[in-house]
Amino acid sequence: MKVKNRGCIRRLGFRQLKAAKVRNFIAIAAIMLTTLLFTSLFTIALSIKSSYEEYSFRQAGGYGHGTFKEVNEEQWKAIAGHPKIKETGARTVAGYINKEPFEKVPAEVSWMDENCTKWSYATPTTGRMPEKGNEIAMDTKALEALSIKPKLGEEVILTYVVFNGQGKEVTRTDTFVLTGFWEYDNLLPVHYINVARDYVEMVEKESLAQGGTKFRTDLNVMLSSSIGIEKVMQSVEKDLGYQWEDTGADNCVRIGVNWGYVASEAGSNADPVMFLAIAAFICVVVFTGYLIIYNVFRISVTNDIRFYGMLKTIGTTPRQLRRMIRYQAFALSAVGIPLGIVLGYGVGAVLLPVALGTSDVSVSKLSISPVIFAGAAVFSLVTVCLSVSRPGKMAAKVSPVEALRYTEQSKSKRGVRATRGADVFSMALANMGRSKSKTALVIMSLSLAVVLFAILVTFVSGFDMEKYVSYQIDADFIVSTTEYFQSKFLLGGGEVELPRETVEEIQKNTSCSLEGCSYSVSGCVAYIREELYKERSFMPEKYINEYLEFAERKGELIESELLISGLDESLFSKLTVLEGDIEPLKDKDSHKIAICVDVDDYGNPYGEYPDIGESFPVSYLKDQYYVDSRTGEPANESTPMEYLKTYSDQVNEVDYTVCAKVILPSSMGFRYGLSGGYDALLSTQQLENDSGMDLMRMYYLFDAKDDMAEKEAEEFLAEYTKDDASGLMYESKKIIREDFKSFQNMFLLIGGVLCFIVALVGILNFFNAILTGIITRRREFAMLQSIGMTGRQLKSMLVWEGLFYAIASGVVSLVLSIVLEPLAGNMFEGMFWFFTFRFNIIPVFFMIPVFLLLGIFLPLAVYRFFKGKSIVERLREYDG
Template sequence: MNVKNKKCIFRLSYRSLRAAKKRNIIAVIAIILTTILFTSLFTIALSLNDSYQTYSFRQMGGYSHGTFKDVTDEQADKLITHSKIKAYGKRTCIGSIKSDYFGQISGEVSYMDENCSKWSYATPTTGRNPENSDEIAMDTTALKLLGTKAKLGTKIKLTYTVRDNKSKTFEKTDYFKLTGYYDYNSLMPVHYINVSKKYTENIIKEAKNNGLDDFRTDLNVMLKSSHNIEKQMEQIDKDFGYDWQTRDEKNSVRIGVNWGYTSEKVAENTDPVTLVGIVAFLILVIFTGYLIIYNIFQISVTNDIHFYGLIKTIGVTPHQLRRIIYIHALLLCAIGIPIGLFIGYFSGVTLFPAIISQTTLGTESTSISISPLIFVISILFSLLTVLMSCLRPGFIASKISPVEAVKYTDNSNTKKKKKHTRGAKVYQMAFTNLGRNKLSTFLVVISLSLSVVLLNTLFFFVNGIDMNRFVSRSVCSDFIVSTKSYFRYEIDGEHCISDKDIRRITANTDNRLTGCGYFLPSTDVVGWVDKKTYINMCKGTFSQKELQQNLNSIRKKRDKVASDPLIEGIDIKLLNKVKVISGSISPLKDKKQHNIAISVMTDDYGNPQNMGIYPKVGDKFTMSYIDDAYFIDNRTGKKVTDDTPEKYMEYYIAKEHEVTYTVCALVNVPYSMGFRYGSVTGYNVVMSTDSLKNDSRQKISPLFYMLDSKNKKAEIRTENYLKNITSAPSSSLSFESKAKVRQGFDSFKNMFILLGGLLCAVIGIIGILNFVNAVLTGIMSRKHEFAMLKSIGMTNRQLRRMLIYESLFYSVSSSVVSLITSVIFAVLTKRLFENIFWFFNGHFVILPVLLVAPVFIILSCIIPMLMYGNTEKQSVVDTLRDFV
């Protein structure tokens, strides 16, 4: 008959579960450990994601999904009604402060509504936002730079430049009362100085009376989804008939996308290789949990198989038997998973600060995730792992007949053995016992081997990271000093390192080599190339339509078109730091000749790329230096005035001179001693400082100042000196050094050691517990067999030896498998690591395998003795009686 009463099945399952308290404790511990693994990993992963986003948001100035730029009130009122927009905030910028005491981080005077100030990290933590026309709020660093204390009600004198959309300006000085302030984060691109809406309206009226135009108002928005932000905003523009690709037209509404959102980056950059890697990692984690939980339930089935056989005789169906096992599992999960979630989240939160401190994100962007996804995903993964682990034990219990259940000993090897008269050896018995359940033996060996293989792979990776290659690629001298603008890729003639700063640094440091790179801050230069070369330069950057528009609008001279070269002058004594790909840089030192080198693009390994677009050594290359140029009104041919509409403005070159150069070399200029970016439509040209000055006939400005110390002590002194002079908030200088790069390298390396070591430790613990479970399974399922052996004269000492031999087989087999697998992994991953990490230079290692093998052997001797000691308490007669 079929027992269909679900309550009866649940009661039967619950009571049978209560009867095996010790085994349940082991099962709950296994589930807790698996849940801790999942929860801590997801906590760390999501916290890293949140911290990376916070880091990016602060660099971009806020965390709104996107911005509709330069909108009118009418356009803003329409846009905010769109169904895709969940919330919005307005910001009207009326001016800025770029005086010396603000260093290179300018202050922007603007009105922000409540949402905008919140999304821009500019909501006062003390006080409130400005409401009246004489009120102001700003960060504490800006207050310090203005010489004012952070105290509510303090009077502040503020002088700033009022600036409209057309960059028309006038100076304005006003007095305010401080109503709110907050701490400044060094990642922020500007100091937000917030005034009231009423004050902003008054300034705009005053500005228009002085002949200025409209002011910039940006509409920041939060969409209903952060997926494909750019496409959503383009669709919003389309729905209202606006064009995001034009400017200053009636229907122009440009858009800005917050690329800090990782969901946006994933949508843009997800590729099959990344997805395969993520899936492979998740499978590895699930398999790790499966290895331990599977053996736990295998123990349960082994011990309760006689019970399952008996209840089958009273009508319990195979389906109901499987349900009993699943109810066991779910009841244990109800205990183990909540505990694992708590410990796992606490572990992740505790470990995360140590992990993020080893990254370039730093502690200022630390953000501990409290997303419910951590717990939902961890619960689902833990349940999935447990239920998967129940499949085979449930299958065994449901398929076995009542008669077979009475005789079941977890023996999957049913081959008939040959009889012989030789006496049995203990080690032979041990080897034979391992063949009883080959799957269980295989899983234990794999479980133990997995942690060793991962440890060896981690050691192989960390040992292969080449510091010298990493440092030489990142910085080519002991120190590079320049303005903060240079390191932020904002190079202009107004913010350059001064000759005075260079002399001061030189006088206070002990160096064996110094020099500068120079650029033209206020001179336009045209490089003449053929049309085919220009098209090849632009491939991948412009669409076919945009490329054709460029070709129609740019200057032409006979069969040549105008390109936009980036020209750098380098002091002769620094030229040896430039890597020559072909030709020679010696001619650059000849002041009488017009020679240049062309810097080519290279991959991470220094291999030249797209060489077809570059001239060959010995070719001629002509450049035109613009001596005098301005905008004219193409209707009148005269210089433009403030009233000239932009569409009638035309760039007019009044005077220029040409210089024809010989390309003497193709080179690779180190990233740290160049512009740090390339021209999309032109070559990066290198020449000597004297040639740049003489040929351009213009003033040149220092791009950076580079120095190499005489010795290690001098390097340390210089490091401390530069830290001292650049640490002040008002300082416009910053620097890079080999010491900083080494520190970053060590942090990067330590992050892998920490994360990889934790993963290896968890998997190692699981492997050892799985080993303990296998030994325990063997002992518990063979109590009757051991009693029979003892009844015919086998001693406890011989039984313990047999179990030790079985354990030694596990440890030796695991070590051999680990060694073989580690060799295979090293061969397979060497090329992979070298392709992913340009600074990797792999060397085969087996040290972790050799160190772990003795540990396994020691455990193989200790664990069986401890496990078997618990079975000696029951007499042979009582054990045999239990199985009659």
């Protein structure tokens, strides 16, 4: 039989709720703080992800999921109409400029539709998109490069190379009117110069008339989700009868996935440390929340136990009582959770830049993902439900007869107590034992914050700055191009060397004790043993096997990448020779080579390398270009990365013999690794002699003569590289130290906020215990006063109680810290190579006085607030 009594139970629950204002306040505050912690955690975590995505998108030039390349009118319509395609954004490129003033970041002249404009960060912030005729829009940096004022209606004369699909360059100059512009983002790989569609069509027609090909129109698409973009796009093609592999065929529509999505997916997935940290954080928050919410409800149920007993005598079932308590918890959550979400989002937003400050991600994008809010709400609710389930059971279990005479006290079976005297001190001590679980929860709650703080301080102070600095940089200063420091030297877009004039300029302005450069050449491959290639490859098995099938061979040896450095002899002192001898490198005709050995973060070498005395050939490829390794034809855009292969018509081959295995400090190498390849080292003269090519200067390194010179050099370089346009950057011990400190500060700040809020929860729990202790004993206090306890004695009893909490928390914190710190320390040492565990118990002692002060002043403040009523009134306050 089902009885409609829910309404009645709910009403009872709410009435009961209304009667407990102070408890509600504390419970709401507790739920709010719990939610705040969850929300800020999720906000930061998801915002780091979204910032990383945004960063990748800007580097990729847009945030469309993918692109169908070179579509015709008909394919465009068909793709746009496919149900798996949510939105499309089209773009037709008319031409480009890659010469002065766009030699570094090229400009592309194109028409984009509205979606494409939006997805490419090319929406004018002033003015509007070009619509017809000779209207034009571009970013302010491009305007500046063209010496045009960022003002609507300005005349723009633009000369660019027209895409005509033929070998020879046809340039075109037109006059436009500026209709819109926007701020350029330094991360974008290209300057978008947008023109009207009818203009592009007109240029195309003229180009066709002169024998050019049709302009290419790319269709950017948004799918319903960013998961498995490539698969979805392929299935769209299959549905429409297109294919993407045979580039020669008519029905070929090539597919491009925005690598921003791929990169961010890869970047966000595989970080077990991060995952562990988040899981630990959630556990701490659930535990913190549990300690207080459970305690608040437990105390409140205990105090209202007569009420629940009375309800039971009139026929309320245990289930209904449990439900009543749940209703109350939900009602309080309904207030606390939204407040916590709002505050937590704010805290997250404030902390985000700090969290991002130490990463390469220079974009801070606050996530507005509903996951943040839903996640925080769900986790908070789970915490609340966990916390009130036991108090609910308590209320449900109460025996109606017992309840009517229930007062909060220890349920010791003894019922006796050794006589210790009835002074204020021992009464306070006895009062601590009235509700052992309440006392224990408060002490745990307070200790938790201290232990966390102690671990945080151990963690942060254990960071070994000098260990970190000496690993990161092996010289006082390293100067190079931005590309080098971005790990792009000699990679796509990184064919920029450090100019000789720069080095001369620096030499003129600094005084050094040691200096030198490192060089390399573009286009250099080695032939190595197949098992070494396999060992060195970090590609999936599938790709390795494909590579082995197509790769060029010289007998048993297989072609592989070689990152070759030519180091000035002056810098040889920075090397650590593990095996063999590097003297032969100084002879430019020796044909000896040193292999750079990888070391882990702790400085231990690992991996397989050619043996000393082993010989292998190296090919220096002049004027190289890429070919498709499957066909041997020159590669085009559709050639998959794994089949790209360098090729040259002029090859200079040298047989080298390994003379040494060395450790090249990571700051002095290429700063990246290639799958299946080695780092190898020659002297500068050797490299010049053997390759017969122009050397590319990788960096200039120097150690200052003395501290004074170091300071001056720092100032000079800071000024010298200040302008982004210089394309120069430098690394110094000072910069690394500052990076390190900001890394440390990030932990300190974020961890500090966590500790602070956990401490707040602990204090709130403490406050609640003191407060309810005073409220429930008001009558007892009145009685004590009536038999002659003075206000002063009463206060000192309360202060003693507070102090017992404080002292107990201090002792528990101390014990827990002593036990947990080494455990955590070991864990950190395993996680961070630059962490050295040092036992540090000072933070606990630092917190104890705070507790003592709280223990004294909190009871006094609460007592002051409640002493208003006269003894008689309080004596009468029996049974409500």
